[in-house]
Amino acid sequence: MSARNAPLGAGFRMLWAASTISTIGDGVTLAAGPMLVASITRDPAAVALAAFALQVPWLLFGLISGVYVDRFDRRRLVAGVNLVRAAALGLLSGAAALDAVTLPLVYAVFFTLGTADTLADNASSALLPALVAPDRLAEANARLSLTFNIGNQFLSKPLGAWLFALWVGAPFGTDALTFLVAAALVATLRPAKVPTAKPTPTPRPxxxxxxxxxxxxxxxxxxxxxxxxxxxxxxxxxxxxxxxxxxxxxxxxxxxxxxxxxxxxxxxxxxxxxxxxxxxxxxxxxxxxxxxxxxxxxxxxxxxxxxxxxxxxxxxxxxxxxxxxxxxxxxxxxxxxxxxxxxxxxxxxxxxxxxxxxxxxxxxxxxxxxxxxxxxxxxxxxxxxxxxxxxxxxxxxxxxxxxxxxxxxxxxxxxxxxxxx
CATH class of the missing domain: 1.20.1250.20 (MFS general substrate transporter like domains)
Incomplete structure (x- = not known):
């Protein structure tokens, strides 16, 4: 088998599986989130504010998050952030079960998810070259993009709407579960490139x-x-x-x-x-x-x-x-x-x-x-x-x-x- 046609490796398969599962969960929340806010208020500004709560962390913390992606173990960082996402969504699903969902809670959860995205998305992209050979990166990125298109755009949107109609907390509980599974998958990664000797510790810049x-x-x-x-x-x-x-x-x-x-x-x-x-x-x-x-x-x-x-x-x-x-x-x-x-x-x-x-x-x-x-x-x-x-x-x-x-x-x-x- 030629190198070009060889499998991309077990590490990539784990990252790909984690990305696929969490991408579907993300799409479910993105579909159900506006419906949740609309069930609380009919104010268009309030609905738009939920989307803004997801986006604004990139402007506030995007550059700072990049520093920590370079300072810490990216595998552990992605796994840990996925656990935080699962906890935030689990809180929202639990509040729905108790009929205690409020707009401030929704905004806080979405802000937490957006902040987590600044770390997880960047760290996942930075981690990929440690799992895939340089001449296979384009193929690996294409597969991740295909997963996003199918999972986030085609599958998750109707699934999110159906779960919300079934029970208001179901989409967010489902998304929490996807992040737990994704965290477990990422935690098993073993990057192929490791230093041959332990670097001498230097003062943190x-x-x-x-x-x-x-x-x-x-x-x-x-x-x-x-x-x-x-x-x-x-x-x-x-x-x-x-x-x-x-x-x-x-x-x-x-x-x-x-x-x-x-x-x-x-x-x-x-x-x-x-x-x-x-x-x-x-x-x-x-x-x-x-x-x-x-x-x-x-x-x-x-x-x-x-x-x-x-x-x-x-x-x-x-x-x-x-x-x-x-x-x-x-x-x-x-x-x-x-x-x-x-x-x-x-x-x-x-x-x-x-x-x-x-x-x-x-x-x-x-x-x-x-x-x-x-x-x-x-x-x-x-x-x-x-x-x-x-x-x-x-x-x-x-x-x-x-x-x-x-x-x-x-x-x-x-x-x-x-x-x-």
Whole structure:
């Protein structure tokens, strides 16, 4: 059996299983959470605040979490955070059993889950290169993305609604159970790369020093810096346009809520196709061509949606866009995992995630403002034009992406004796 066709390894299978189980649980909670809040209050602001409670920890703690991902054993960190998630969801399910659910409790639980995400998501991504050979990272990332598409987008949403209808606490109890199982699976991981000798203990760097180290390192890396900026600006454009997508579908395309729901599934369809084809596309075209083309796909997606009034054209466009997002995301994640030194993966990853979420938050605010002032299609026109500029500016820096993707990771040199390699 060739190395390319060999199994990805027992460690990856454990991480993949843990990710699959927790992803389904996450989707169940994301589907049932708004319904829980709506059963307590009909205030739209109160419902939106629950989603905000999940998102705001990334802005508050994203960079700090990256420091601790690099300071501590990532396997134990993920397992421990999953136990905290299970406890928080178990508390919410127990409160539902006692008919004692309140809005402050829901917000506190969701804030806890969002804070846990800043650690677990970053640590899981940083842990992957210790389990998978460098030339198999793209395939491993694609499998994790496929799991997310199928589990979080297709399976968990109707499951969450069904469980909520069965009993209000059932979705959150189910999610708590998934995190317990995921914690047990992650705890069994044995990373393949271990230091041959115990490093000499050194004084712990100051928090500020650790924070700036990751930022400075990323700023010196042309390809990764370009990808981070492009992803951040891409999220500004995307969220600016799609923040009013439901209104666009109703008013411009003339579709009902059912039609809106069906259009949303086109993202998942395209994403699934993308994750299934990323390995083949990468082998045929290379990382540089796919990353460059992807930025133009984003620009054309916004421009087609701005010009079209036909639902079927929009649906086909969104399928293509879904393919692009998964291919681009898998390639970007792989480049980070291959190029970033192990002892910096948490901090550099936190900067990348902050660019993504910061761009999304800015885009959401700007899109709503522009649509209110200039009409529903103007955010799409602006997004398309902006992404054309991004694609042109990123063209030359991304020329190094294929060469970077072949670079092997240097041996691990942990900052602390308890750091995972």
């Amino acid at each position: 100051r928090l500020r020093t650790d924070l700036t180290t990751g930022i400075r390192w990323l700023a010196r890396q042309r390809v990764l810096r370009t990808i981070s900026i492009a992803m951040g600006l891409g999220n500004v454009a995307f969220c600016g346009a799609f923040s009013i997508f439901v209104l666009y579908v109703h008013r411009r395309l003339g579709l009902t809520d059912l039609g809106y729901g069906l259009l949303l599934t086109t993202f998942a369809v395209g994403g699934t196709l993308g994750t299934l084809s990323v390995r083949r596309l990468r082998r045929r075209f290379g990382a540089t061509s796919l990353l460059r083309a992807g930025l133009f796909v984003e620009a054309l997606t916004h421009l087609v949606l701005a010009a079209s009034t036909h639902a079927w054209i929009v649906a086909v466009t969104l399928v293509v866009f879904g393919v692009h997002t998964m291919v681009w995301g898998s390639l970007a994640a792989t480049l980070y995992q291959q190029r970033v030194p192990d002892e910096l993966r948490g901090r550099v990853g936190s900067v990348r995630i902050l660019c993504d979420l910061g761009g999304a938050a800015i885009g959401t605010l700007l899109g709503a403002l522009v649509a209110g002032l200039a009409g529903l299609t103007m955010p799409f026109w602006i997004a398309g034009a902006a992404m054309l500029v991004v694609a042109v500016c990123a063209w030359r820096p991304l020329g190094e992406a294929s060469a970077a993707s072949e670079t092997r990771q240097a041996p691990c040199t942990p900052l602390r004796a308890d750091n995972t390699c």
